[in-house]
Amino acid sequence: MRFFNSPSSAGCLRASGTALVVSAILALSFPLLLQAQEKDRPVEHLTVFRTIQIDGLSIFYREAGPKDKPTLLLLHGLPSSSRMFEPLFTRLSESYHLVAPDYPGFGHSDWPDPKKFAYTFDHIAEIMNHFTEALGLSRYTLYMQDYGGPVGFRMALAHPERIEALIVQDAVAHNEGLGANWKTRRAYWADRAPNESALRTNLLSLATTRSRHVGADPNVERHDPDLWTDEYYFLNQPGQAEIQSDLFYDYRTNVHNYPKWQAWMRDKQPRLLVIWGKYESSFDPSEPEAYRRDVPKAEVHIVDGGHFALDTAADQIAQLVRSFMK
Numbered sequence: 001m002r003f004f005n006s007p008s009s010a011g012c013l014r015a016s017g018t019a020l021v022v023s024a025i026l027a028l029s030f031p032l033l034l035q036a037q038e039k040d041r042p043v044e045h046l047t048v049f050r051t052i053q054i055d056g057l058s059i060f061y062r063e064a065g066p067k068d069k070p071t072l073l074l075l076h077g078l079p080s081s082s083r084m085f086e087p088l089f090t091r092l093s094e095s096y097h098l099v100a101p102d103y104p105g106f107g108h109s110d111w112p113d114p115k116k117f118a119y120t121f122d123h124i125a126e127i128m129n130h131f132t133e134a135l136g137l138s139r140y141t142l143y144m145q146d147y148g149g150p151v152g153f154r155m156a157l158a159h160p161e162r163i164e165a166l167i168v169q170d171a172v173a174h175n176e177g178l179g180a181n182w183k184t185r186r187a188y189w190a191d192r193a194p195n196e197s198a199l200r201t202n203l204l205s206l207a208t209t210r211s212r213h214v215g216a217d218p219n220v221e222r223h224d225p226d227l228w229t230d231e232y233y234f235l236n237q238p239g240q241a242e243i244q245s246d247l248f249y250d251y252r253t254n255v256h257n258y259p260k261w262q263a264w265m266r267d268k269q270p271r272l273l274v275i276w277g278k279y280e281s282s283f284d285p286s287e288p289e290a291y292r293r294d295v296p297k298a299e300v301h302i303v304d305g306g307h308f309a310l311d312t313a314a315d316q317i318a319q320l321v322r323s324f325m326k
Helices: 007-040 082-092 121-135 148-158 180-190 192-204 206-214 225-235 240-249 252-268 287-294 310-325
Strands: 048-054 057-064 071-075 097-101 140-145 163-169 272-277 299-303
Touching (some): 048 121, 082 097, 082 310, 121 148, 121 252, 148 163, 180 192, 180 240, 192 206, 225 240, 252 287, 272 310, 287 299, 299 310
16 A cells, blocks of 8 residues: 655644654753742741840740741740741741740750759740840730740730730640649649659659650650650750759749739730640640630630640641631
């Protein structure tokens, strides 16, 4: 069988062949073009890691997000640092200005000798207030977790004009919120010397450090063990046992201040979001509703997490924060 090509069919073949070549070239070059564009495109709102001198101390902090957006000042707990807020930095920095410092004696901030530095919540709150002034933070929402509560409430009472709203995540402001495992800790406050060893076991051991993360969660596989092993390593660094023992001995002053913080909330009725891990084992489960007694319009949410609820409920918490901030 013979085939005959007319001039028109030959032209069509040449045209289609050219189209195939062009398509092939585009298919090969398009991914390279996209890569070049991605490489040249600036990445917005990266987290930066800085230190600043406050009252003679080097204070480390993380910062991200546009400075013309609402500011979230994030205050960490024991034995963590600003690192605990990394999940929020990755989820919220497009919309908010996030600042998270490490307290003296924690994380990458200076760890002054307890013999020369008073590890008290009053002192840390004072330094954190000076920190906000040095950064020019005149208005912000306080996000307080664990130790962030006693630090943050002191800051709020000292400068109420700076507070736009409060976000409480697993932090206590009522005596009833201290559960059964605080018996050893209360004995330590009543008589420090004979109870020092028991307190360090109760507060700083590997088992307690793990429990703060896992709590009563039956699904242990959801929890990254690096989080508590890193914290336990931190707690075993030279001087840490003394630092944390001193600061925890001062925790008794928080209990004395609870009525003052409650009165302030009842009087000011701040915008308040309470986030609580349902597997929380450090504090009593009655605490979230105790906040609502002080601030009836408070938003209270129980999330699928433990004491450090951001470990497992970061998406849910970020969405709650977005809705609240709006």
